[in-house]
Amino acid sequence: MAPDAEGFLYPQILADKCVDCGLCEKVCPIGKPKAEKKDVQGYIVRYYDAAIVEHSTSGGVFTALASHVIGQGGAVYGTGYDANMRVVCKKATTVEELAEMRGSKFVQSHLGDTFRRIKRELAEGKKLLFVGTPCQVEGLLSYLRKKPDNLICIDFVCRGVPSPGLWANYVQMMEKKFGSKMVGARFKHKTYGYHATTMKVDFENGKSWYGSGRVDPMMKAFVSELASRPSCGACNFKQLGRKSDITMFDCYEFTSVTGMPDDNKGYSSVLIQSEQGAELFEAVRDRLTVIPAQADQLVKANGIMVYRSAKPNPKREQFYRLAQSEPIDVAMEKTSPITAKDHAIEKVKGVLHKAGLVQLAKKMKKKIKRSL
Ligand SMILES: Cc1cc2nc3c(=O)[nH]c(=O)nc-3n(C[C@H](O)[C@H](O)[C@H](O)COP(=O)(O)OP(=O)(O)OC[C@H]3O[C@@H](n4cnc5c(N)ncnc54)[C@H](O)[C@@H]3O)c2cc1C
Numbered sequence: 001m002a003p004d005a006e007g008f009l010y011p012q013i014l015a016d017k018c019v020d021c022g023l024c025e026k027v028c029p030i031g032k033p034k035a036e037k038k039d040v041q042g043y044i045v046r047y048y049d050a051a052i053v054e055h056s057t058s059g060g061v062f063t064a065l066a067s068h069v070i071g072q073g074g075a076v077y078g079t080g081y082d083a084n085m086r087v088v089c090k091k092a093t094t095v096e097e098l099a100e101m102r103g104s105k106f107v108q109s110h111l112g113d114t115f116r117r118i119k120r121e122l123a124e125g126k127k128l129l130f131v132g133t134p135c136q137v138e139g140l141l142s143y144l145r146k147k148p149d150n151l152i153c154i155d156f157v158c159r160g161v162p163s164p165g166l167w168a169n170y171v172q173m174m175e176k177k178f179g180s181k182m183v184g185a186r187f188k189h190k191t192y193g194y195h196a197t198t199m200k201v202d203f204e205n206g207k208s209w210y211g212s213g214r215v216d217p218m219m220k221a222f223v224s225e226l227a228s229r230p231s232c233g234a235c236n237f238k239q240l241g242r243k244s245d246i247t248m249f250d251c252y253e254f255t256s257v258t259g260m261p262d263d264n265k266g267y268s269s270v271l272i273q274s275e276q277g278a279e280l281f282e283a284v285r286d287r288l289t290v291i292p293a294q295a296d297q298l299v300k301a302n303g304i305m306v307y308r309s310a311k312p313n314p315k316r317e318q319f320y321r322l323a324q325s326e327p328i329d330v331a332m333e334k335t336s337p338i339t340a341k342d343h344a345i346e347k348v349k350g351v352l353h354k355a356g357l358v359q360l361a362k363k364m365k366k367k368i369k370r371s372l
Helices: 023-027 050-054 061-071 114-123 134-144 164-178 217-223 230-234 254-258 275-287 295-301 316-323 328-335 340-354 358-371
Strands: 041-047 075-081 087-092 128-131 151-156 182-189 198-203 208-212 246-250 268-272 288-293
Touching: 041 050, 041 061, 041 254, 041 275, 041 295, 061 075, 061 128, 061 151, 061 246, 061 268, 061 275, 075 114, 114 128, 114 134, 128 134, 134 151, 151 275, 164 182, 164 198, 164 217, 164 316, 164 328, 208 340, 217 328, 246 275, 254 288, 254 295, 268 275, 268 295, 275 288, 288 295, 316 328
Parallel strands: 075 128, 128 151, 151 246
Antiparallel strands: 041 268, 041 288, 075 087, 182 198, 198 208, 246 268
16 A cells, blocks of 8 residues: 555555456455445434543444443454554554544544454454444455454444545644644544534643644644545445444434433434344443434434535645645645634634633524524
């Protein structure tokens, strides 16, 4: 696998070593028959442990499912960081090791030899849980040919993935700016609650950076569709019924779906895709707050990207071209500038948060918008 100019990895065929067997094309999940249409049961859930939910992207359903598999003597393959802050697929065999997998990293992860390791461990009879993007899950299943009973796959509703190269650019820019090595990053830290997406970055010198998609160039690139892989704009894996066992996603519209008040701490939406998924979900039910919900209702309210690919920003190519030779903040400045007004709003948000007035300000903003 080698990076292209945008920093996305693509397979390279060594012509002198290729025996032309066609196997790589056969196992490629693109163009394979889609998952069959099926009834999918939906739920809104939250993990019982508030501290875990605080550090999870939405309601912590991943931890509930993964810790059960580990409790059964199995292992979990999920996404964390390596020593250089690259986003990589890792294996956890203890619940403590799940901590670094919590938190969505909006970057395409390095899989390395994960599929080969999974195949070997499955053949040895180990119980495994793999969590990945819909394309990674379908890629693994296609590589394995037949899904064995000791493998459970969880995918999520995926907006898209920015390139590992762009992320490396961001890490380098931030380390220079803060004069210290980056030691942690959370793309959706609940600093101002679940509904405000905040990037939190920690440095070795004890400093931290907090920035929303308004002022953080990496988050802005992600949410404004400047950065996703080209194939994410026409994703091949968008549908309700998937080949995974469970699909998880956010539940932003908790109040409109349930009629109950939203405490801004986060709930996860869940779609049960298979019998195996249903069994695992039942096994962890007592560790979750569970509200049954129609799959269609969840999709309509929260997960439009179950079906739809995000539309690339018309300035995407310009942004990536600039980011090849400039730090990401400069590339952003030249493509879609972060203004003094953006910084001012961000500061006011911090002050309002300290005074406990963020929710009130949001409600007022909505009211004003509606009255205009
Ligand atoms: C790139 C990406 C895009 C997403 N887009 C959407 C969206 O548009 N709408 C929506 O509703 N939800 C989206 N999600 C899913 C959402 O962020 C949560 O994963 C989901 O709500 C489950 O919440 P949780 O609290 O259980 O997650 P957490 O406890 O935070 O667990 C996160 C899980 O995601 C896995 N993960 C993290 N980063 C990556 C990565 N780069 N590649 C593969 N796996 C990863 C981890 O291994 C872990 O299993 C996206 C997630 C990612 C990673």
